[in-house]
Amino acid sequence: MKSAKNTWVWRGASGLLTFFLLTSCSGGGSGSGPGTVNPPPPVAQITTNQAARFLTQATFGARQTDIDQLVSSNSYDNWINSQLSIPATLQLPQMPASGTSTALRNARIEAWWTTAINGQDQLRQRVAFALSEIFVVSDRSDALSEEVRAIAYYHDLLAKDAFGSFRTLLEDVTLSPAMGLYLNMLGNQKPDPANNIHADENYAREVMQLFTIGLVQLNADGTIKTNGGNPIPTYGQPEVSGLARVLTGWSWNSADFFNGPANNVAQMVPFPSFHDTAGKTIVGGVAITGSDAGTELKSALDTLANHPNVGPFVCRQLIQRLVTSNPSPAYVARIAQVFADNGKGVRGDLGAVVRAILLDAEARSDSNIGGAAYGKLREPLLMATHLWRTFGASAANGKYQEWNPEDSLGQAPFSAPSVFNFFNPRFAPAGPIQQAGLVAPEFQRVNAASAALINNFLAGHIFGHDQGNTSAQAADILLNLDPLRSLATGSDSGPLVDKLNLLLMSGQMNASMRQLLVTRLNGMDASDRGTARILEAIFLTMGSPAYQVQK
Structure with a gap:
């Protein structure tokens, strides 16, 4: 499939599935026996790559400032404590009290984007999004198609209860x-x-x-x-x-x-x-x-x-939504144990559960990145928030008017096709994944059309969508490329690729992919260095299966 810049990109449903098969089909994850405590291995200092990977699991997209702050604090636990203390950002107050169902839905979607991209309570909102895919309601139902404020109220209760x-x-x-x-x-x-x-x-x-x-x-x-x-x-x-x-x-x-x-x-x-x-x-x-x-x-x-059943049933799905599609039974057991007792005799403490999920060795150990059965396919909404959050995207009118992401991305918040969500947590594509006894839930919605949709969304919201574009309209959501410009003007694009490797892939880009990108970007005309090179680099990175399978 060719990009808007006529560059070949390894894309499509078959490419994604092949990549997932190559990296994820050799057995269970690591971890000790069921029910045993398995904290992450001690580290002298959190690296930038480790910080970016943690923030990818815990937020709607890692930003350089967030990475730097986490590295400086050198404590995942302190970051979680801070997030647990931030009150929920609510949708309902961001919406008008009345209006047509279309206008109200547009306002609800805007509020969701705004909160996901700019909200301070990132972990709470990320968990609320995960809960929305377990406790599903959907405006695709006739019963809710006109009840937009009811859905906003529902989002807010999930956000308020996310750590309760x-x-x-x-x-x-x-x-x-x-x-x-x-x-x-x-x-x-x-x-x-x-x-x-x-x-x-x-x-x-x-x-x-x-x-x-x-x-x-x-x-x-x-x-x-x-x-x-x-x-x-x-x-x-x-x-x-x-x-x-x-x-x-x-x-x-x-x-x-x-x-x-x-x-x-x-x-x-x-x-x-x-x-x-x-x-x-x-x-x-x-x-x-x-x-x-x-x-x-x-x-x-x-x-x-x-x-x-509740502990293992719910905790497994939360692990899948935040960390990996195929948590080992030992990982599930450890988190279910926290669900049963948070250490203070309290059952069902979701804040303790989320902390345990993110701090478990199976989530934090670098050795799991290339491990068997590890990782998950990124959801389309999370790719979009990653793009816009990481690169400080905003519009001149101050809004995020991507009103119908179900059309542009194939996914919209609270708009699943049924109560069974966009995908089943036990879904396994026929073939090697199924034969290996593994699952890949997000692949249930992947086909040639959906793969092309994501590619087109990325192309349409990257090329020409930078804050230096004087032809942009007030509603265009534009990327802030200023922090990257000094890396894009020289003869060697290696530093630019390395920066995107950190921000988008948590440092997991392999040497072969890095060399391909550097060669392609170095080969661009001198007149295309700068903005054009940055946009090309972002598109090629995010369009790759190596990015779209989160590890």
Whole structure:
């Protein structure tokens, strides 16, 4: 595939898959036994490459100033402590109180970009994004296509709960109007056979299957429990039906169960006359004896939050979203142990879980970079935020008006095609990855069209999109290339490539790729040195499989 500058780039779905296969298909990651503590190996000094790699996992893109500050502090732990203390940047206050659904959605997307690129609470927002791909709501559903502020409110609860109690997060998700609309718990009535009314089972099913315990019983390390070689189910249809009846009687925070008025930025409230007070049995054989809606909901959510599957089920997915697609069972077990007890007798402390994920030796050890089964494909949204955050991108009008990234990138926040997200955490492409017993979730959305889309997005938002372009429009998001200009004017482009290697690839560019880039950039006409050389270098680096597979 050729770039806008007529340069050959190793791109496309087959190229990405080949690269992932070559670097990721030899077995499990490193680590000690299940449940054992495995802190990162001590280092005398965090290097710039190590700092950049850590920030790639923990933020929406490493900037030179962030790298320098982390190296200077020489403490990942202190950086995390600082991030844990920063209040959540909220979307709802950045949006108008009313307007057309299109205008409101544009404002929501702008707010997401602004926060991801410029927000100080980078770790919180990065974890909130990961949670949004586990506890999915989507504006592609007819139920939410007009409820833009409800989705902004939902984002904000994920951001506020990102470092708090999992049990609190589960309740806030359950009672949010966005989730209530998306999975039909809002307006869910008690059974009335005479009028052919049945409790809706949608949320009851998905809160177990996708949000908490999964379909099959798990060991503490996330591996599947079996009986006679067959996976042991966590629940069956009777448990779904029982939980569905527990979840009856909730609707808008207003005076009318059916008609509102709709309050899409406040938790749902119970309406006693629509709640089923008969006895039920839910997962684990737990009996709900029959009570008011609030008491029964508490019992049900307590049961789910304390189920032994929750730690390995949720922690594995958080590791996948932040660090690597194929964490070793030992890595999963260590993080699940922190979920079970943060060291102070507290279960479900998400702040402690995130800290443990990022500080584990399997995340921090340099030896894992080239290790078997290590790494993950970067999501399109994260490539875009990396580009704009790393190079200080802004527009003259002060906004980020990339309003429809689902069209330009194939992905938009809170716009997954279904409750199963953009990709399944257990997805394995047919062939060597599947045969090796590995997964590559993000590849579920990769094909020739999506690969071309990313390539075109990068070309369209790199070439001509620098702050020195006097022809740019007020809404154009432009890169600040000033810190790179002194590296781009001489006869040797090696220093420029080395700087991009740090900022974009955490120093992981191999010698062959570096030489190809240097040769290409040195061969450019003298008149193209400077801005043209920098833009070409950024495009060629980000367009490569070596960049797009994060290690």
